[in-house]
Amino acid sequence: MKNSINNAFKIAKSENRPALISYTVCGDNTKDKSLQILNSISKDLDIAEWGIPHNCPTADGKDIQNSSYRALQNGIRLNDIFSLVKKFKKTKPSKPIILMGYYQMIFNFGEKKFVQKCKASGVDGLIIVDLSFPDNKNFAKLCKKNSICFVQLIAPTTTVKRMKEIIKSSHEMIYMISTISTTGSVLKYSTKRIIKNFNVIKKIKPSKNVVIGFGITEKTISNLRSADGLVVGSAICREITRSLKDRQNPVTNVSKLVRKLKNKII
């Protein structure tokens, strides 16, 4: 399905709301469970992000670290991730799915082979946390050639000059990191200031879909609704952790949480 990421943003825009994007770790806490969770929440989502667990995640906070740890403990491998994506896409062909991970996992698998596998299993986009601009130019090209959206990141520390270069080489979606932190910390700036930063990016190229992520929760999401899309990750991973601890079903609990998040932005 070509351009399904663009379509997702179009639909959200037509409903006058930001796109809702989830982040969960593939294989958390088991392969089947993670697919059940994604299937169940996908009705409230516009785009799904699935994390590729790595055991040295230098940009992740405690919540996503815990999720990755559980997934690895239960033996998830890259090939499992590809077949789970395939299964997901079989039932939800129009729901875009983005894989997010660290470059080591791709480097080890082989860049070309990895991108081909992504294409074959129906992956729509990729976010590689530690492959930043301009080092990612060749890999981004390889993605484009295979109709996969390579998502560039912009941080609060990114200068305007650099921002312009990043935007120039970006595909249909850009990920703006809300605050100077790892994933899942509290927002260090007011939501007003975050939206101001967002507007700086939008002004450079209004046609790009810019999503905001890192530290977004039930409490902060509605104040950020003028973004093109909002990513909630750690809050969901935290809910899985809590459910497992309380011996409750993470599928129902996470679905409830995502429903609530959706209600805050419509």
Add this chain to the structure above:
Amino acid sequence: MIKLKKKIPLIDQHDKFGFYGNKFGGNYCAETMRKPIEDLSKLFEKLRKDRKFLKKRDHYFKHYLGGETPFFKLENLTRYLGGAQIWCKDVSAINGDAHKAYHATVNALICKESGKRYIAGDTGAGMFGKNLAMAAKKMNLKCKIFMGTKDISRQAPNVKFMRDAGAEVVPVDSGSKTLVDAVSECMRHYVSNCDNTHLAVGSAIGCNIFLKICAWSTSQISRELKKQLIKEFGEIPKLKLINVIGGGSSALGFWNEFIDYDKKHVELIGVEAKYAAPLSTNAKVAILHGAAQYCLTDKEGQIAETHSLSAGLDYPGSSPLHGLLKDSGRARYTNASDKEALAAFKLITKLEDIRPSLEPAHAWSECIRLAPKLKKSDVLVVNNCGKGYKDKKIYIEQLGYYPK
């Protein structure tokens, strides 16, 4: 095979993306870190050419760290092994007890120049942590040290030093609870606080700028050694320089001035811990802590767990600069087991007055293996890069005693 460039410092032999030999290093980091490390690179390039800063560094090295460390022949060991002459560059005699003192001091000086008030570092054996804590205190900086809980317990004397110097020791309880996890957690701390914190990476690892600062700092060792050799021998004799390798910071400092020599003239030998030995066991290249390097991984590419009695060597990766030295054929790498390192400590301390920590005990082990096979005209120099007191408890547990 990669070719080294002559007359260009090893740390500067990278391309504009930070890669050595198109293969090692780079800047694999989150976007948030890009600007801060770019600023740090600019600052470092300015400072290393700034006479005033160099004067300040030399002043600290001389008056704060105690100046030149001794270089002497181990007569008893030489006689006992009956081959090559064995010499010791006793870096452990420095105030701060290990080569990490240079690196920690330089980082604190850079932090001061950058105007940042906070400094954060990782440590395994605690030598870098201790020295960073002391340098931070001296220069009035707030210091955080990240350390695995397993290492906190096995290197307790150094942890006490850090706390006494006023540093906050942050216990890291994830993964294997050792150095690899401490480095990850410290990098996370930096990603979250890079606007006010200077990151002092504890070895010659990490994104390009961090390994450059590290190897630049420790190169003081070989500057001294070169002078000391000429004083003793009137020239640079046929040499073998033996150094232990964890991340590889002490070896890079010990070897720096000798890189351009032919390897038949000055041979460079690195000794890893047997079960943490990416360079000597043909590990694959992997991305760890921001750089491509030889690193132990599993088939899926996950970073492997390592095992060593020595906390400073218990690390799956290696400096990208050692990857460069290995692939160019300039250095060769071998390893020693816990048992061999302990046996080396036993012999050395029986015959000589030095008390190496577990890390350099690995280098001594290779020296003991090698010396009997060589001629009297061959000169072996071992970098005795750390003092043994921190491992007293482990030595007593393993050997039943700790020599006076």
